[in-house]
Amino acid sequence: MKRTRAFAAAITAVAAIALAGCGNGGTPPPEAPASQEQAASNAADVTFAQGMIPHHEQAIEMSRLAPERAESQQVKDLAKQIEAAQGPEIATLNGWLGEWGAGPGSSTDHSAMGHGDMGGMMTGDEMKQLEQSKGAEFDRMFLELMIKHHEGAVTMARTELSDGQFPAAKQMAQQIIDTQQAEIDTMRALLSQS
Template sequence: MRKTIMGVAAATALLLAGCGNSEQPAGTDHGNTPPSTGAAEQATHNDADVTFAQQMVPHHQQALEMAALAASRGSNDKVKDLANRIKQAQDPEIQVMNGWLAQWGVTSTSPPTGMDHGSTGTSAPGMDHGAGPGMMAEDEMRQLEQASGADFDHMFLEMMIRHHQGAVEEARTEVAQGANPDAKALAQRIIDAQQAEIAEMEGLLKAL
């Protein structure tokens, strides 16, 4: 009986040792294997990517607010068509960028991480509220809301040209400084699309 108990104990010890040895390499192997797609997307980003998404989301949101006014305030069919195309293009982009920010563990409402000095209130004062280049001030948005007809069309085009120019500036910074391939690709698409729309709006302005 004594020999049997000692044999069982020895076998158990060998089994536990074997399990421990089998788990150790497995854990090491996981560390060496490429992460899943989601983990890779989360890891492959830098402060420029975060700043781009955090600034571009509210930038796009304001463009949607401006474009939404065209349906009831505008009088030019081409202006209304452009505004509708802006909504169709930028709303999905907002969803994509908010998805990235969630993966990266940040929010679209917090100040851009690339603007850390802004929190001190001593530098980059224009960026303290998270507003990017080309963003309309509140009084400008009120003026646009109160306009109608040809006046609205003219004001909308002038303001949206400035708005697009600001977005292009932000997107160029992302292309130059970002690390996330998807974010940089979106930035390039924004540059291409909005430069084309700027040229279109400049043409419409001349025709009004």
């Protein structure tokens, strides 16, 4: 009998707490989702998003040269694949930065960024050389520069995996590692055939 009363009292207390939490119609206050998102991210997540956006933008800028300049259909197909994968990721990363109340990671002149700014970024001179090349020369330069570029992205993604805490950002980081490492392997194979 004592157990039944204690159990009933516990149930009543839990129900009272649950009902008190539903005083506003059972919906959380509008600011709750944003604060929960902010609480789930840290400085490493913000750095990852802010760095990966211009990094991806430069890869897209490089890839958009391929249809007119590449000789190899495999290079053209790879460039199209890179652009298709990284464009939506940029939109997602910008969305997260907005949710977190952080500034954008975009740079208007990606070719001005050098290797010291973030891993694998092309210098302005490298971008000009790529823009001025055609045919087999473009294919070789594109593959060599994109391998270096992807290696930088993989390094940034590994840092996010070890230091970040926002689950979706860590998931994207793993996806970048998997996808871009596979593309690096493909590009190395294409280089060895030329």
